Amino acid sequence: MSEIIRLNVSSVRNIQSTDIKPSAAVNVFFGENGSGKTSLLEAIHLLASGKSFRSSKVDPLINYEADSSAVYAELHNGYRVGLSKSRRQKHELHLQGQPQSNWENVARELPLQLLDSNSFLLLEGGPRSRRKYLDWGAFHVEHSFIENWRRSRKCLANRNFLLRQKRVDIKQLAAWDAELCDAAGEVDRSRHSYFSALAPRFAEVYSELNGSESNRLSIHYLRGWDSDKTLAEVLASSVSLDSRYGATQSGPHRAELDIRVGRNRAVEVLSRGQQKVLVSALKIAQGDLLSKQRDRKCIYLIDDLPAELDLRNRASVVSQLLRQGGQLFFTSVEQKALNSSFPDAVEVAMFHVERGIITA
Ligand SMILES: Nc1ncnc2c1ncn2[C@@H]1O[C@H](COP(=O)(O)OP(=O)(O)OP(=O)(O)O)[C@@H](O)[C@H]1O
Ligand SMILES: [Mg+2]
Structure with a gap:
């Protein structure tokens, strides 16, 4: 408590x-x-x-x-x-x-959990807000998460710095890629395991709140890179694209929660009030899970x-x-x-x- x-x-x-x-x-x-x-x-x-x-x-x-x-x-x-x-x-x-x-x-x-007039940004805003939502849970449940998350940020910053140079130092890039893949694997594992526990709890809370379209509502965790490739493969094949942007295009910094009603994004079909109920359910589910997994309210x-x-x-x-x-x-x-x-x-x-x- x-x-x-x-x-x-x-x-x-x-x-x-x-x-x-x-x-x-x-x-x-x-x-x-x-x-x-x-x-x-x-x-x-x-x-x-x-x-x-x-x-x-x-x-x-x-x-x-x-x-x-x-x-x-x-x-x-x-x-x-x-x-x-x-x-x-x-x-x-x-x-x-x-x-x-x-x-x-x-x-x-x-x-802490906050419910206010900006809470619907969790659905309406970019992936960052949903990533933050997910990471809140991973942080509270797994003590090692924050360390791995920081490590992945550091690797990405260094990798992006190398990508912005006139001539990309391939050897140095490979060193950061190896470290990034390791940290990203851990971050993804924590997020995935947290999400697997959260999703069923969310579904229960949402239906208890009589959330609209609860039988057609789905949430999926997207890890930030191709589901059928390793991050090492993705990074190796995208060096020229990444250096054109001066930034790594795939990785844990691109993770996302995809929330849909049928085939549409929830934000495109639910009313403001219905979105509020959905966001409330997401936040209540996190609190429920925290008290179950960490005995903390x-x-x-x-x-x-x-x-x-x-x-x-x-x-x-x-x-x-x-x-x-x-x-x-x-x-x-x-x-x-x-x-x-x-x-x-x-x-x-x-x-x-x-x-x-x-x-x-
Ligand atoms: N740095 C500041 N120093 C002093 N007063 C400030 C400062 N920033 C904002 N205020 C004022 O503080 C007051 C309190 O704002 P607050 O948003 O907490 O009100 P509220 O009770 O939540 O109102 P509402 O019912 O409209 O939401 C406002 O009058 C605002 O203009
Ligand atoms: Mg106020």
Whole structure:
């Protein structure tokens, strides 16, 4: 179980300073437009991943009148995580008081899933978003995944550098290719094994959510190179093409999830709301699998669900999330908009957000 028992946020967007004790189950942040609800979710996301889900850079999150932002959380297992970020300077991240050079350890302690108005980009956007989705799972399930993934990135960067030279050094290229094939094989193995466990769980969740066309919906994992050739063969046969582009055209960086309804891509036939249900099912399935495979519960950040789904779909998404038993952070403009989605027995902590001030 991952659970935040105390959260302290300073100078993130319009939130100047807040210290809250969230419930282990449901937390609802309600308030007017622009009051700071999404900013609170953003602060949690920033702490867990180093990234915002609204901007590619972190500096815009720092309150206009402050020099730095800080987010600190205490977890139910006694872990303490702290992050501070000053303008134009590198962040400082600590876990248990120890400086962290990257987010690997923190991300493992705080597995997060986000459902917001951009979530449908998982279907609509390019392969990168689906690859990231898949890699989230592979990262949490297999500790060696990130190392192999980094190794494959390094090989690709070096290979691409060689390909961009006037005369390609074939000997050096062969050395990087061998290393790339090894790393790519491991990355593909982890992704494939994760996907094999995820696909059936996703199918169950999607049909429990009454997802449309569930009997015609299919998901396939594509590894990024020809299914009937080895990567070594593909790389060897595409040197001239790759050097023309100055970049390797096949490999694990081209992996993809192909999501279809019948023969069409799901994004081409499902309505926006139907896509939201599909994306919710994908994200709920990942949380389910994490708790099954790693005995760990995801924290879900759910931004403005009432605006995204109709009443029936909202109720079924919420009930699936509650069934998982992890910690949930909802935002809503209306205090009561979500109430009908929660059964009476569920303990709901309500927080009012007003001009960046959060009160329980
Ligand atoms: N760096 C910043 N410093 C101070 N205020 C900021 C900064 N960046 C954004 N804001 C403001 O912070 C406020 C909070 O925005 P936020 O998106 O969290 O609101 P919200 O409660 O989610 O609103 P909505 O219901 O419209 O989604 C907005 O008024 C925004 O203009
Ligand atoms: Mg918002």
